[in-house]
Amino acid sequence: xxxxxxxxxxxxxxxxxxxxxxxxxxxxxxxxxxxxxxxxxxxxxxxxxxxxxxxxxxxxxxxxxxxxxxxxxxxxxxxxxxxxxxxxxxxxxxxxxxxxxxxxxxxxxxxxxxxxxxxxxxxxxxxxxxxxxxxxxxxxxxxxxxxxxxxxxxxxxxxxxxxxxxxxxxxxxxxxxxxxxxxxxxxxxxxxxxxxxxxxxxxxxxxxxxxxxxxxxxxxxxxxxxxxxxxxxxxxxxxxxxxxxxxxxxxxxxxxxxxxxxxxxxxxxxxxxxxxxxxxxxxxxxxxxxxxxxxxxxxxxxxxxxxxxxxxxxxxxxxxxxxxxxxxxxxxxxxxxxxxxxxxxxxxxxxxxxxxxxxxxxxxxxxxxxxxxxxxxxxxxxxxxxxxxxxxxxxxxxxxxxxxxxxxxxxxxxxxxxxxxxxxxxxxxxxxxxxxxxxxxxxxxxxxxxx
Amino acid sequence: xxxxxxxxxxxxxxxxxxxxxxxxxxxxxxxxxxxxxxxxxxxxxxxxxxxxxxxxxxxxxxxxxxxxxxxxxxxxxxxxxxxxxxxxxxxxxxxxxxxxxxxxxxxxxxxxxxxxxxxxxxxxxxxxxxxxxxxxxxxxxxxxxxxxxxxxxxxxxxxxxxxxxxxxxxxxxxxxxxxxxxxxxxxxxxxxxxxxxxxxxxxxxxxxxxxxxxxxxxxxxxxxxxxxxxxxxxxxxxxxxxxxxxxxxxxxxxxxxxxxxxxxxxxxxxxxxxxxxxxxxxxxxxxxxxxxxxxxxxxxxxxxxxxxxxxxxxxxxxx
Numbered sequence: 001x002x003x004x005x006x007x008x009x010x011x012x013x014x015x016x017x018x019x020x021x022x023x024x025x026x027x028x029x030x031x032x033x034x035x036x037x038x039x040x041x042x043x044x045x046x047x048x049x050x051x052x053x054x055x056x057x058x059x060x061x062x063x064x065x066x067x068x069x070x071x072x073x074x075x076x077x078x079x080x081x082x083x084x085x086x087x088x089x090x091x092x093x094x095x096x097x098x099x100x101x102x103x104x105x106x107x108x109x110x111x112x113x114x115x116x117x118x119x120x121x122x123x124x125x126x127x128x129x130x131x132x133x134x135x136x137x138x139x140x141x142x143x144x145x146x147x148x149x150x151x152x153x154x155x156x157x158x159x160x161x162x163x164x165x166x167x168x169x170x171x172x173x174x175x176x177x178x179x180x181x182x183x184x185x186x187x188x189x190x191x192x193x194x195x196x197x198x199x200x201x202x203x204x205x206x207x208x209x210x211x212x213x214x215x216x217x218x219x220x221x222x223x224x225x226x227x228x229x230x231x232x233x234x235x236x237x238x239x240x241x242x243x244x245x246x247x248x249x250x251x252x253x254x255x256x257x258x259x260x261x262x263x264x265x266x267x268x269x270x271x272x273x274x275x276x277x278x279x280x281x282x283x284x285x286x287x288x289x290x291x292x293x294x295x296x297x298x299x300x301x302x303x304x305x306x307x308x309x310x311x312x313x314x315x316x317x318x319x320x321x322x323x324x325x326x327x328x329x330x331x332x333x334x335x336x337x338x339x340x341x342x343x344x345x346x347x348x349x350x351x352x353x354x355x356x357x358x359x360x361x362x363x364x365x366x367x368x369x370x371x372x373x374x375x376x377x378x379x380x381x382x383x384x385x386x387x388x389x390x391x392x393x394x395x396x397x398x399x400x401x402x403x404x405x406x407x408x409x410x411x412x413x414x415x416x417x418x419x420x421x422x423x424x425x426x427x428x429x430x431x432x433x434x435x436x437x438x439x440x441x442x443x444x445x446x447x448x449x450x451x
Numbered sequence: 452x453x454x455x456x457x458x459x460x461x462x463x464x465x466x467x468x469x470x471x472x473x474x475x476x477x478x479x480x481x482x483x484x485x486x487x488x489x490x491x492x493x494x495x496x497x498x499x500x501x502x503x504x505x506x507x508x509x510x511x512x513x514x515x516x517x518x519x520x521x522x523x524x525x526x527x528x529x530x531x532x533x534x535x536x537x538x539x540x541x542x543x544x545x546x547x548x549x550x551x552x553x554x555x556x557x558x559x560x561x562x563x564x565x566x567x568x569x570x571x572x573x574x575x576x577x578x579x580x581x582x583x584x585x586x587x588x589x590x591x592x593x594x595x596x597x598x599x600x601x602x603x604x605x606x607x608x609x610x611x612x613x614x615x616x617x618x619x620x621x622x623x624x625x626x627x628x629x630x631x632x633x634x635x636x637x638x639x640x641x642x643x644x645x646x647x648x649x650x651x652x653x654x655x656x657x658x659x660x661x662x663x664x665x666x667x668x669x670x671x672x673x674x675x676x677x678x679x680x681x682x683x684x685x686x687x688x689x690x691x692x693x694x695x696x697x698x699x700x701x702x703x704x705x706x707x708x709x710x711x712x713x714x715x716x717x718x719x720x721x722x723x724x725x726x727x728x729x730x731x732x733x734x735x736x737x738x739x740x741x742x743x744x745x746x747x748x749x750x751x752x753x754x755x756x757x758x759x760x761x762x763x764x765x766x767x768x769x770x
Contacts, residue, residue, distance in 0.1 A: 093729045121516060209711045232517050263711045268603050406516065412730045416715050423712040442731070447517030 040131050040335060048335035055080045055333060055340055056106035058095065059325070060087045061159075062289060063358055067350040071343045078336055087265075088112075092408055099124045105328050107337040112323045113147040114212070116155055117228055117405040119326070126327040127153040131338040136346060143399030144363035148324050150230065156326035157345040160360035162284030163394040164216050164318045166305045168203070169298065170382070172279040175199050181305035185249060188308040192258035201279040205260035205269075206250050208419035211411040212320055213283070219318030219401055220307060221246045226404045233449045234404055239436040244429035251428040261422050270294035282307060284320040285361035285390045288380045292359075299379060304386045306393055317396045322363075361390055368394075404439070406446070413438045510738035527739035536717035537740055541747065543628060544719050548696040551632040556688055558636070559643035564673045566644075567651040578648070582641035589638065593705035596634045601709070622710040631702045639695070643688045650684035651677055679766070686759050690752055697748045700725065720744045 057068065057080050068080050083106065085094045092115060098105035099122070111119065119125050133154035137145050144158040166181055173179075173191070176198040182188040192203040207213055218225055223243045227235035237243075253259040260278065262269055272278050273295035281287055292299060307317050325341040327334065344350055348366065355362040355373055367373050368391050377383045404410055414435055421431035443450050513523035531537050562581055566574045584592065599605050600621035608618050621630045658676055667675070678685070700721040707714040716730070717723035720740060727737035 089730070096732070097729065263709075266709060267598070268601060271604060406732070408730050408732070412716060412726070415711055420712045420715075445515070447515040 045335055045339070048333070049075045049339060050077050051336075052077045053079070053333050053336045055108065055336055057082050057108045057325075057340065058085050058091065058106040059108075059110035060084045060091060061110065061323075061354075061358060061360065064344070066353060066357070067344045068340075070347065070350050070353075071340060074343070075336075075339070078340070080340060089408065089412065095119075096122075099328065099330065102330070105330055107331040107333060108325050108327055108341050110159070110323050111156055111326045112321060113144075114215075114403040114407040116148060116324070116326070117230075117403055118407060120155055121405040124329055125155045126329045126331065126334055126338075127155065128157070128327060128338055128341075129154045131335065133157065133338070133342070136342070139346060139364055139366065141363045141365060141368070141394065143397065143401075144322070146399065147322075148326075156324035157341045158322075158324045158363040159345045160286060160322050160354065161363045161394060161397075162216070162286055162319050162321035163361060163390050163397055164220065164282065164284050164307050164320050165390060165393055166280065166282055166307050167287055167302055168280035168305065169201075169276065169278075169301050170303045171301050172199050172201050172276060173203075181303070182308045184312050185308045185310055189249075189253060189258070192253055193256070195279050196258050199279070201277055202260040203258065204280045204282050205262060205264070205278060206254065206422060207264040208261055208422040209263050209415040211414035211418075214414070214418070216284070216318040216320035217246050217250075217282075218243055219398065220316055221310060221318075222316070222398070224401060226410075227402045228405055232447070233451060234443055235451050236404070236436060236439050236443065238439065239429075239432040243432060247428040247432055250422075251426075254422065254428075255425050257425075261425065265290070274298065284322070285386075285393075286321060286359055288378075289359040292380060300382045302381050303384055304381055304389055306389075306396075315396045316398070317393045319397050319401070322361075355387070361387075361394070404443075406442070409442055410439055413442070506738040507742060509735050510742055512735050514735055516732070523735070527736050528743060530736065531740050531743050536715075537720060537723060537743070540717045540720040540723050541744075544697050544699055547628060547632060547699065548693065550629075551636060552689070552692040552696060554632075555636045555640055556643060556685070556692065559640050559688070560647055560678070560685070562640070562644045563647035563651055564677060566648055567677070568669055568673070578645070581644055584637050585639060585641040587638070589701040590705060592638055593634060593702050596630075596637075597706055597709040600630055622706070622713055624713050627706070627710060627713050631699075631706065634702055635696070635699075639692075643692070646688055647681055647684050650681035654680045682759070682763065686756065689755060689759075693752050693755060694748055697721075697744065697751070 055078060057064075059082065065082055068082055072078065072080060085091055091110070095105065095109055116125075129149075129152065133149075136154075136157065137149070140158050141161070144161050148154060148156040148158055168181060173181075173195060176191075176195040178191050178194060182191045188203070195201055195203045215225070218238075221242055223240060223246065225236070225238040225240070225243065250259065254261055260272075262272070270290075271294070273281075273291055274297060276298070288302070291302075306315060309316065325345055327337040327341055331337045345354075346364070351362055351364050351367050352370060352373060354360045355367050356376055362368060362373070374388045374391065375385060376387050378386050417434040417438060418428060418431040421428055440450050510527050511522065511524060512520050513526065514520040566578060587595075599607055602608050602618050602620060602622065605621075607621070611617065611619050620626060654677060658680070659672065662672055662676055698721050699719045703714050703718040703722045704725070714722075716726040721744060724737040724740040724744070727733045727740060
């Protein structure tokens with residue numbers, strides 16, 4: 001009986017030691033680059049598309065199954081499994097975990113433009129240039145292609161962009177005596193007051209957790225808060241004077257309780273759109289996709305207009321969101337995965353449907369010039385030809401905007417520094433300093449050179 | 452009592468006689484015992500020990516986005532000990548523990564005693580009702596309470612407004628911890644109550660008879676007989692509650708979607724470790740934080756148990 005505990009301890013110790021050695025030996029999840037380096041011939045493509053293959057596609061675009069069905073109809077040997085593993089941050093968390101673990105990662109994944117640099121940094125994406133992606137460059141509007149292909153490599157195929165506009169409830173604004181959408185931010189402040197006083201609704205909201213919305217406002221105001229040279233140097237300047245001007249504008253409206261500060265994409269937020277507490281939204285062209293669900297009853301009452309401008313007479317906008325589809329470096333079927341990403345976003349019919357049925361604003365020149373798209377009268381907007389409007393707006397977006405290679409951290413620390421202050425109706429400009437400090441210290445901790 | 456020394460001597464002589472012939476049957480019995488234990492140990496080692504060792508190994512390194520993995524010794528631990536976010540989270544769960552656990556265990560004890568004294572009348576139904584919140588998964592419970600707490604559409608707010616009391620703000624930075632305490636109390640009262648109730652049922656009835664002869668009423672009975680008798684069960688619930696409240700994760704993580712600006716990324720140490728790993732990509736530091744949290748829990752559990760053993764010994768000596 002005395003021997004038993006000792007042998008048990010020896011066993012435990014031995015297995016623990018073995019575990020240590022094994023885990024040390026295996027090291028981190030080093031996945032070799034899937035790109036072969038040689039150009040792929042048409043023969044290779046035909047052979048791959050004819051071989052029965054199973055692909056996994058992680059995306060949160062609603063109804064993307066329609067486009068995938070078109071793909072499967074064209075290539076019957078390929079079966080695609082579409083999975084929605086969350087939206088935004090939770091999608092990226094799962095993606096990074098799967099990549100780090102070395103298994104469970106999909107073949108194709110949706111990536112918003114700001115996050116592409118972070119996946120390139122960890123060498124998780126397949127360079128699509130050898131597969132023929134170079135030929136697609138002319139199909140896409142300049143700056144969207146720059147986002148997926150800043151140098152020679154092509155990391156993803158652009159899917160949609162988010163030119164920002166002013167979506168508003170015509171009936172509520174009319175009830176407050178406003179017949180024209182506000183042209184400048186001064187007009188907008190006056191309109192906000194009128195709407196709140198006469199109807200009790202908020203003309204818009206600023207989400208405390210949506211760094212992307214604020215970054216879109218900065219974009220419009222000409223602020224360039226981030227830069228990344230692709231290697232080890234980053235530039236961080238979120239608290240510049242111009243940025244603080246933008247922040248002070250919103251802080252003023254929030255403190256007068258003219259702009260709501262509820263977190264977005266929660267149940268309450270959807271309800272407020274449905275019951276008219278929100279009379280508008282300064283957001284991107286893809287917004288109706290979320291509103292046509294819970295707030296579906298308000299369909300027909302919305303109109304779109306360009307964002308209010310800082311200077312009368314100018315026409316500048318920003319970008320809020322927009323995604324692409326990338327192929328992961330660890331995929332076992334690079335050719336088929338590339339063809340899937342290319343088809344969903346480049347095939348004429350698929351791309352047109354993404355734009356007309358799912359409200360994704362297209363970065364493709366062919367769709368932007370397609371009369372079916374331009375002349376579409378949207379029922380959600382009461383028959384307004386919004387696509388033509390947003391097509392014009394998208395030409396006013398400054399194409400020169402960069403992101404940092406760790407936007408997960410930037411966006412999450414935004415919620416803690418700036419977001420808390422927004423929710424408490426405090427001094428947003430001062431909070432920008434705190435945000436700046438946190439981003440800089442994280443960048444330096446991670447080994448970047450900050451200029 | 453006086454037989455004890457001779458009994459021991461007999462036992463040792465008999466034992467040495469037995470060891471001289473370790474029979475095959477004895478060996479088979481030992482083998483069978485180990486085989487029964489094996490499945491547990493396999494799972495225990497692969498699912499608990501090896502990940503723990505790996506996490507400990509990770510916590511000694513630092514991996515940066517630029518520069519890769521570097522051996523850092525105890526740097527991560529030093530960083531955690533001076534990290535205001537970690538210490539703030541620790542303080543928060545400490546406060547949680549000091550306020551919520553006595554209330555919850557007090558209520559659980561009260562319900563257990565009440566149920567025990569009214570044994571015949573409908574106690575089964577009431578027991579089930581009190582226990583049911585424990586059967587509700589934490590995710591569902593928190594989402595449900597998040598809705599109940601909602602300032603615009605939550606029923607509590609609506610009733611308060613209808614009565615004219617204004618909108619109670621359960622999810623404000625000052626109130627969120629207490630709102631969470633409420634959720635956790637609601638969830639675990641039943642569980643703790645059942646443990647105590649089971650212990651109460653095991654008390655021999657002669658003690659009650661003796662006490663009643665001495666003229667003890669129900670309250671005196673509860674205070675002097677029942678509670679001391681179930682002391683081990685109460686200790687068990689206290690230890691579980693220490694571990695549970697210091698490891699608080701599900702409630703902040705789920706309330707984060709409803710009140711994202713109030714629940715910071717370092718609201719509790721466990722939640723902080725999770726965010727460090729998955730948002731900041733700082734797996735090594737997360738491992739160090741997790742280990743430190745485990746150490747804090749172990750130290751506190753030890754002291755609580757020590758304190759209770761001491762007072763138990765004191766009581767026995769008094770007898």
